Amino acid sequence: xxxxxxxxxxxxxxxxxxxxxxxxxxxxxxxxxxxxxxxxxxxxxxxxxxxxxxxxxxxxxxxxxxxxxxxxxxxxxxxxxxxxxxxxxxxxxxxxxxxxxxxxxxxxxxxxxxxxxxxxxxxxxxxxxxxxxxxxxxxxxxxxxxxxxxxxxxxxxxxxxxxxxxxxxxxxxxxxxxxxxxxxxxxxxxxxxxxxxxxxxxxxxxxxxxxxxxxxxxxxxxxxxxxxxxxxxxxxxxxxxxxxxxxxxxxxxxxxxxxxxxxxxxxxxxxxxxxxxxxxxxxxxxxxxxxxxxxxxxxxxxxxxxxxxxxxxx
Numbered sequence: 001x002x003x004x005x006x007x008x009x010x011x012x013x014x015x016x017x018x019x020x021x022x023x024x025x026x027x028x029x030x031x032x033x034x035x036x037x038x039x040x041x042x043x044x045x046x047x048x049x050x051x052x053x054x055x056x057x058x059x060x061x062x063x064x065x066x067x068x069x070x071x072x073x074x075x076x077x078x079x080x081x082x083x084x085x086x087x088x089x090x091x092x093x094x095x096x097x098x099x100x101x102x103x104x105x106x107x108x109x110x111x112x113x114x115x116x117x118x119x120x121x122x123x124x125x126x127x128x129x130x131x132x133x134x135x136x137x138x139x140x141x142x143x144x145x146x147x148x149x150x151x152x153x154x155x156x157x158x159x160x161x162x163x164x165x166x167x168x169x170x171x172x173x174x175x176x177x178x179x180x181x182x183x184x185x186x187x188x189x190x191x192x193x194x195x196x197x198x199x200x201x202x203x204x205x206x207x208x209x210x211x212x213x214x215x216x217x218x219x220x221x222x223x224x225x226x227x228x229x230x231x232x233x234x235x236x237x238x239x240x241x242x243x244x245x246x247x248x249x250x251x252x253x254x255x256x257x258x259x260x261x262x263x264x265x266x267x268x269x270x271x272x273x274x275x276x277x278x279x280x281x282x283x284x285x286x287x288x289x290x291x292x293x294x295x296x297x298x299x300x301x302x303x304x305x306x307x308x309x310x311x312x313x314x
Contacts, residue, residue, distance in 0.1 A: 003035050004058045006068065007138055010080035017091040025092050032085050035077075036104050038064040053111040055081045068140030070293040075112060075151040076137045079158050082108040086161045099169050109162055112155050114181060117147065117188055117203075128188030129181065131155050133202075138246065139282065143291045146202040146240070149193050150247035156186045157254040186256050193239075197264040198248050199257075200241040242291075243284035245269050 003009055009031060016024040038059075040050035048066060050056075055077040056064035067073055082105050089098035114129040130147040137150035144150065163178035193199045248265045251257040257265060275281040 005081045006076040007080040053107040070140045072135040072140045078108045078111045079154045128184040142287045146204040148202040149199040153251045203237040
C-alpha cells in the first residue's frame, strides 16, 4: 500500500521539496500525478465505490482505493493532495505544470462542497459557509463527521493557497472568488464552532431525542448535486466536542484563529502536561467504543496518545 494522502504523503513530500533537489522534485511530481490521474471520474472505479472528483486514499499494487483502511471516507486525501500539488508548483517555480494541472487541483478542492449555514436560521447572519464532512480529515479511526473543525480549517488553508495560484496564472477573478470562499468558511468556523477557549469537534444534525445524527451520509445535509440550497440553522444542530488539539492547532497555524483565540488555544494545550510530553497527543476526550473506527476499539486514540495511562483530563 502506498500514496497515502491522509496526510502521510503530504508530510513526506514537503520534506523532499525542502531539499531543493531536482531529482526529488521529479519524484514528488510523479507521486502527485499518479494520485491525480486516478481521481474518481464517476461513482465506481474497478468495482470500487467512490465519489466524483475524490482523490484515492491509497493504492494497493496498481489499484486505487478510495476508502481508508478502517473503511471510513476522509476529506484529507483531496485537501492534502491539492496542497501538495500547489506546494510543488511553488517550490519548483514550474508555472507551466501548474497551468496544466490547475483544473484537476480545482476539482480536488471543489470535492469539499461548501454549504450555507446561519447561526439563528436562514438570513439571520452570523454564519457563512461550511463543509459537511463524511469522516475525519486525518485520522480515519476517529469518528468525526458533520461540520467538523478539522476539515473546515484545512479547507480555509487550501482555498487560500488556491487563490494565490489562480492569481499566479493570471486569473485574479477566480483568485478573488477563492479568497471570498476562504473568508466565508473562516467566519463560519469562528461564529459556529468556537467554545470559550477552543473550537469544538463538530456540529451534528439533531435527531429526535436530542442526539446528533447524520453520520457519514449526512442526514439532513444537502445532497450532492442539489442546487439552490437554503441556509441550515444551527438551532437544528448539536455540538460534539472531544477538545481536539490537532484541529485547534491547525486553526492557529493557518490563521483561522485570531491572536486572542490563538493564545487561548495554546494556553489550554500547554496546560496539559501530557500534551507537552507526547507530541502526538490529539484530544482531551478519548475516542473509544462507538467513537472509534472500527467500532468498539480505542485505535490511534490510545496508541498515539497514551490516554489509557492517564487520568488527565477527566
